Amino acid sequence: MAIVLLAIKAVFPILALMAVGYGCRMGGLLNDDIIRKVNRIVFTIFLPILIFVNLYTTNFLEVLNLNIILFIAVTTTIVFALGFIIVPHFEKNNSKRGVMIQGMFRGNGVYIGLPVMIALTGTSHVGLMALALAIIVVLYNVYSVIALETYRHSKINAIQIIKGIIKNPMIIGAVAGVVVTLIGIKIPDVCMTVFEDLGNCATPLALIMLGGSFVFTAIGEYKKQIFVTVFVKLILAPALFLPVAILLGFNHYEFAVVFSIICAPTAVATFTVAQQMGGDGKLAGQIVVYSSVCSIATIFIWIIVLQKFIII
Numbered sequence: 298m299a300i301v302l303l304a305i306k307a308v309f310p311i312l313a314l315m316a317v318g319y320g321c322r323m324g325g326l327l328n329d330d331i332i333r334k335v336n337r338i339v340f341t342i343f344l345p346i347l348i349f350v351n352l353y354t355t356n357f358l359e360v361l362n363l364n365i366i367l368f369i370a371v372t373t374t375i376v377f378a379l380g381f382i383i384v385p386h387f388e389k390n391n392s393k394r395g396v397m398i399q400g401m402f403r404g405n406g407v408y409i410g411l412p413v414m415i416a417l418t419g420t421s422h423v424g425l426m427a428l429a430l431a432i433i434v435v436l437y438n439v440y441s442v443i444a445l446e447t448y449r450h451s452k453i454n455a456i457q458i459i460k461g462i463i464k465n466p467m468i469i470g471a472v473a474g475v476v477v478t479l480i481g482i483k484i485p486d487v488c489m490t491v492f493e494d495l496g497n498c499a500t501p502l503a504l505i506m507l508g509g510s511f512v513f514t515a516i517g518e519y520k521k522q523i524f525v526t527v528f529v530k531l532i533l534a535p536a537l538f539l540p541v542a543i544l545l546g547f548n549h550y551e552f553a554v555v556f557s558i559i560c561a562p563t564a565v566a567t568f569t570v571a572q573q574m575g576g577d578g579k580l581a582g583q584i585v586v587y588s589s590v591c592s593i594a595t596i597f598i599w600i601i602v603l604q605k606f607i608i609i
Contacts, residue, residue: 305597306416308413308593308596308597310412310416311409311412311413311504311593312593314501314504314505314508315504315505315507315508315511315589316508317505317508318504318505318506318507318508318509318510318511319508319509319511320508321505321508321509322508322509322510322511327506327509329510332506332509332510335502335506336503336506336565339498339499339502339503339506340466341466342466342495343495343496343498343499343502343503344407344466344467344470344499344503345466345467345469345470345473346470346492346495346496346499347427347470347495347496347497347499347500348427348430348431348467348470348471348474348496349470349471349473349474349477349492349496350474350489350492350493350496351423351424351426351427351474351496352424352427352428352431352471352474352475352478353474353477353478353484353489354424354489361425361428362425362429362551364545364547364551365425365429365547365551365554365555366428366429366432366433368542368545368547368555369429369433369554369555369558369559370432370433370436372534372537372538372559373402373433373436373437373440374436374440375537375538376401376402376529376534377398377401377402377440377444379401379529380397380398380401380402380444380529381398381444381447383401383525383529384397384398384401384525387521387522387525388521388522388525390577391448391449392448392449392575392576392577393522393576393577393580394448395444395445395446395447395448395449395571395574395576396445396522396567396571396576396577396580396581396584397522397525397526397580397584398444399440399441399444399445399563399567399570399571399576399581400526400527400530400563400567400581400584400585400588401526401529401530401534401563402437402440402530403437403440403441403563403564403566403567404530404558404559404561404562404563404564405561405562405563405564405565405589406426406429406430406433406557406558406561406564407430407467407499407500407503407564408500408503408504408507408565409504409561409562409589409592410426410430410557410558410560410561411423411426411427411430411500411557412500412504413556413557413560413561413596414426414553414554414556414557417553417556417557417600418549418550418553421550422550422553422554425550425551425554426554426557426558427471428471429554429558430467430558431467431468431470431471432471433558434465434467434468435465435468437564437566438465441567441570441574442570442574445570445571445574445575445576446574448576449574449575449576503565507565507589510565510582510585510586511586511589511590512582512586519579519580519583522580522584523580523583523584523587526563526584526588527562527563527584527587527588527591530562530563530588531560531562531588531591531592531595532595534559535556535559535560535595535599538555538559539555539556539559539560539599539603542555542556543603556599556603560592560595560596560599561592562585562588562589562591562592563584563585563588563589564585565585567581567584567585568581568582568585
């Protein structure tokens with residue numbers, strides 16, 4: 298019974314906030330324009346501040362765990378490579394191929410993975426999760442460009458990739474947190490209170506906007522593509538890599554980080570990236586919608602299945 302309550306604790310707040318957003322959309326309080334603008338605020342202001350605060354308030358040199366970061370990087374790379382093997386067997390349209398591959402490896406570790414990790418372990422090890430996410434997002438960006446450019450038959454622009462990484466708000470927030478901590482700058486408590494309040498807005502507001510962005514259409518047109526992508530992201534990848542994490546002997550907190558990142562649904566950013574790079578944006582949006590909804594059930598189930606390793 299305890300593990301069921303833990304699973305509910307991990308997924309219910311996510312489901313509830315997404316339901317609020319969906320209700321606001323249905324009630325006419327949210328529309329695409331508002332959601333797009335609010336998401337931009339979350340991504341460029343609240344989220345970077347959240348990462349900065351997490352790193353500033355944590356001795357990141359102590360929480361830095363190269364084994365965790367390497368493991369997540371390797372598993373991401375494997376799924377990325379598997380995508381190029383699996384997707385061509387199911388999809389012949391190039392505008393959809395890159396989108397499906399991106400949907401398989403790029404997880405929503407910030408908006409859904411982070412709340413799950415906190416529900417499982419509390420906030421004492423959030424710094425480890427924040428640092429891992431800040432580093433892995435670099436890999437996400439590089440692999441997303443490669444996947445989409447490969448099937449657009451365009452030359453991959455390394456300079457453009459580097460510029461995109463440097464300007465990524467998550468990277469800026471992480472670098473700022475590391476630099477300020479290393480230099481030893483003491484931020485006044487009154488300022489930190491403001492930063493913490495702003496950072497605390499990131500996750501709930503992002504989940505509400507995610508719920509508001511749900512439009513349950515086009516399932517007939519994209520049924521096969523959605524099923525294959527969501528299956529790889531939420532079932533195949535966790536089934537392959539979580540047992541490996543157990544065999545490697547990760548402790549409770551380390552496993553919680555791995556679990557939360559690997560089991561997270563497809564990142565919202567995949568929709569924007571696909572639109573900007575000539576991929577099928579409509580398919581990308583549907584993958585985000587259905588993977589996010591399905592992840593509520595799959596995360597719950599994975600917690601039940603792996604209860605021995607999630608609970609101390």
